[in-house]
Amino acid sequence: MALTMPDAMVRRLVLFLTLLVHVARGQVSYSIPEEMEKGSIVGNIAQDLGLDLQRLKSGKARIYSRDSTEYIELNRNTGSLLSREKMDRESLCAKTTPCALHIQMIMENPMEFYTITIEITDINDNAPSFQRKEFRFEISESAAAGAGFMLGRAFDPDVGTHALQRYSLKPTDRFRLELHNQADGSKNVEMILQNPLDRESQSSLILLLEAFGGGDPVLSGTVQIHITVLDINDNAPVFTQKIYKTTITENATKGTILTMVSASDTDEGSNSVVTYYISDTVEKNVAEIFLINEKSGELILNGLVDYEKVSHYEINIQAKDQGGLSNACKVIIDVLDINDNSPMISLLSISNSVSEDSTPGTVVAMMKVDDTDSGVNGQIHCTINDNIPFALISSSSNFISLRIEQQLDRERDAEYNISVTCSDQGVPALFSSASLSLQISDVNDNAPVFEKSHYEACVVENNTPGLSIFTVKASDADWNQNARVSYILEDSTVNGVSVSSYVSVHPDSGLITAVHSFDYEQLKDFHFRVKAQDGGSPPLSSNATVKITIQDQNDNTPQVLYPVQTGASVVAEIVPRAADVGYLVTKVVAVDVDSGQNAWLSYKLHKVTDRALFEVGLQNGEIRTVRQVTDKDAVKQKLTVVVEDNGQPSRSAVVSINVAVADSFPEVLSEFTDFTHEKQYNDSLTFYLILALTVVSLLFIVSITLIISVKIYRWRQNKLFYKSGANLPVIPYYPPVYADGTLQHVYNYEMCGTTDSRMSDMKFIRPYSQNTLVSQSRLGTVQREKKEQEVDDLTLEVRPCLIKCFIKQNIKTTCIYISQNISQNVLSLVSKYEAINKNQSSKYER
Incomplete structure (x- = not known):
């Protein structure tokens, strides 16, 4: 009798509302009713474990079960556990209570696993049933009231309140039912004769035995009892023992005699002949594994027993005489374990590659090792090959993780082939192995290294733009993108201009080329730095210094x-x-x-x-x-x-x-x-000429005064200056030969030229960047240093060009004081002198 749809939905709704969830130490438990529809929600594992949904996705969370039967699936988007198909508690657990599925949820990056227990509660979906279609009894008419006839029992796969509850027998005028409790908690049904039978009045009877289960509505099953009344046989067989016990090893061969049961009947003749048979049992395959000799009562092994599947058997044996009287006993068989199962290695998760900068303790693989044997036969020990930076760490429930034990270095070992061997403690021991291949991924932990830290090259001036100068080279010990070296010109300035205006570096080859043509007169040499940077993230780099020397060409006219x-x-x-x-x-x-x-x-x-x-x-x-x-x-x-x-x-x-x-x-x-006489000057031109001459004369007088003062002071300090080397000697003529062949750009010169070489004078003055105070500090006191500095500063200030033209005894003397950079400023000074010469005619006229 089936549940109606509304009642079933109400019952399931109540069960869902009373669902119990327990989470502790990475374990979670759920309770669900059987026969849930496919896709029903079991629970939200993300909420119950406090996990982020993103963690479920990134960790590739999945469900693992030992027997690979996938009744439950995980929805990573919602974190819900869903039923993949309807689950029949009776098929999964039979009479075992509680009935539970033990599964694990495994995540990666990092590796984690959680144990999930799902208890499947029973619903009233099975009616009681009898294994036999009918019962037939031959009862002697001499059977006295109270005689019992074993009917066996009905079977209801449900458990708890839904299990078998009661029996009824109809009609009830001759027989009644009596229930006998068994050691395993079940109840055997015995039919008791209430009133003596009279074969002459009724030779056969048909009774209806009905078994009722619990739940609402109540489900039931029926079987007919056919009774044939025989002539008198008033003694039933009696077993010598109510319970027989024996043991058998799981490798016992077929035909092995386990034990012998014996029953006796005090009747005589054919009524005393006893026949033995195995009565109905809970285990359906017992009749296939065990046989009993109907005459001798020997219990014989007819199949193979496996300790890992069933370790304990209880067999009900009945003895019946030819008069139809019977009795029952129980045979208890314990199966002894032997070491017949090798450890099984299940690879739950493995990282195909691991970064070389992974910290020790990082889990790279997770395995579950099972041995279905018991005792020492099921105790497992696992090892890996030596001389590798990994170790096996065992945890509860036979879960083993492969972890990094030492720091990895891809440049030393780029791949590891790891062999995991697991053996039990049996005699002889059985073992199994698994091989893992692990690639070490590269980390950018090596900076590029130049062949040399300092490079030097020469370039002849007036080169063509784009000229290849030379190539710098750096190498990187890393791999792939991390070893790809790019060359970068570091930003710096040369004479106030970015170095990128002078040279460029090819980012791939390191070739240094000239951006434009060099001029030795403007730039003799310069330094810059080239950075070699790899393609890692973050990138690593190193530097090299490059010196470029410009070689002179004869490209300037005197x-x-x-x-x-x-x-x-x-x-x-x-x-x-x-x-x-x-x-x-x-x-x-x-x-x-x-x-x-x-x-x-x-x-x-x-x-x-x-x-x-x-x-x-x-x-x-x-x-x-x-x-x-x-x-x-x-x-x-x-x-x-x-x-x-x-x-x-x-x-x-x-x-x-x-x-x-x-x-x-x-x-x-x-x-x-x-x-x-060709030039005619106007009044304004004459005014400017007079004004210019006045200003020049005034400057000349002031300059002469200052120069005389400086000369007097230097005359007093002549010895000190010569010792310190602060001044250079005065040379009477323009120097014919120079240190580098010409006048230097950064020096100042003082020249006075006349028509008489004996009165001409050329004086060499130190460059502005040198400080005479430094050399004098080694020879004099602080007071002398201050005086010398004041005089030197005064001398440096008297830098304007002084020109005075005069005629005396028909000899023209021209004095020119040239300062600052001769190659750059002398032309402007001479232009002023030439402008004065242009106005000489007006002076002569006056």
Whole structure:
């Protein structure tokens, strides 16, 4: 009789509302009714364990059961446990209570597992039933009231309140039922004769035996009892023992005699013949495993027994005489275990690869080892191969984890083949093994290493942009992307400009190329750093220093500093007719901004009016007379001097010099009248000229005063200055040969030139960056250092160009003070001097 749909739904709803959940130490228990629909919710494991749903997804949570029967599935999106199919408690557990499924939930990254116990509660879904379709008895008419006839029992797979509750027998006028409790808690049904039978009045009877289960509604099962009344047989067989006990090993062979039961009947003749048979038992396969000899009562093994499946049997045996009387006894059989099962290794989870920076204690694999034997036969010990940085850690329930024991290094070992061997404690011991392959993934723990920490290279100036200079090389001990090296030019400045404006580094090859053409005169060498960075995350890097030296080329033409060349100039050098041989007419001053032999200058006369009258010094550029001036010599002389450097190929510059051979200034003017009378100046120009001359004169007087003061002070400190090396000696002539072949850019020079070389002066002054106070501090006191610093600072301040032009005894003397960087500032100073020369005619007129 089936439950109605509304009643079933109500009962299941009540069971769901009373669901008990217990969580403790990673274990959770649920209780559900059997026969739940597929997809029904068992419970929310995420809420009960306090887990995040994201953790279930990232950890690839899954359900594992020992017998691989998947009744439960996990929904990772909701954290709910769902039934995969209907579960029949009777099929799973039979009469075992409580009936429970033991499963595990396993997660990875990191590895965790939780034990889940799901108790399946019984519902009233099975009606009591009898294994036999009918019962037949032959009862002697002489049977006295109270005679009993064993009917066996009905079977109800349900348990608890839903199990078999009672029996009823109809009709009840001749027989009644009596229940006998058994040791296992079951009840045998015995039919008791209430009134004697009379074969003559009724030779056979048909009774209806009905068994009722519990629950609501009540389910029942029926069986018919056919009774044949026989002639008198008033004694039933009696067993010598009510309970027989025996043992058997699980490897016993078929046909083994387990025990012998014996029953006797005091009747005589055929009524005393006893027949033995196995009555109905709970275990359905008992009749297939055991046989009994109907005549002798020997209990024989007819099949194989397995301790791991069933370790205990209880068999009900009945003895019946030919008169239909019977009696029953019980045979208890205990199965003894032997070591016939090897350990079983179940690989629950494994990490195919593990990072080399994993900390010791990290779980890389999880296994469950089972041995269905008992006692020492089921005790398991597992080992792994030696000399590897891993260890096995055993936990409860035969779960074993493979953990990292020592720090890993992929550069030393990139792969491990691990063999796990598990053996039991039986005699002889049985074992099994499993092999694991574990890859060590790379971590960016090695920085790139340059072949050299310092690199040097040379580049000739005026190179083409994009010129390959040289290649830096770095290597990385890591693997794959972590070993991919990229080269980066570190940001720095060279002369206030980013180094990336000078060179570039190819990110893959490390090739250093020039961004533009280098100029030795602006940059002689520079340093920068190249960083080698790998492709790891985060990236690691190292640095190397690179020095690039620029080599000079002869790419600059000599520059003539004096005399200044302008197309409108009418000033000429005056040579008196009474000049002696070797008279210094003037001096050509030129510089070459190149270095080395490219800056060595030589002077030659290229074109002169009278070549026999003048000559130029090859090294110093001094133009002197080579003979006595005569009346026949022309007043107006024009010289062309070629200044040539020593480079390959050489470069040169040309300067033209006007020389006037005369004893008086009017004579010179008469010769150059075309220049003096052609220009007409207005009043404003005259005003500016007067103002300029006044300012220049004032500056000249102030400068002379300061210079005289400085000279007096330096004269007093002459010895101290010479010892400290703070000043360099005054040289009477322009230096013919220089340390690097030319005048240096960063030095200052003081020059006074006249037509007489003996009165000319060239003074070398230290660069601004040097401090004379440092050298003097080693020789004098603090007071002297302060005085010397004040004088030196005063000297450095007197830097403007002082020009004064005057005529005395028909000799023109020009004094030029050149300061700062000659190659950059001298042209502007000379331009001022030339502007004054342009206005000389107005002065002469006055």
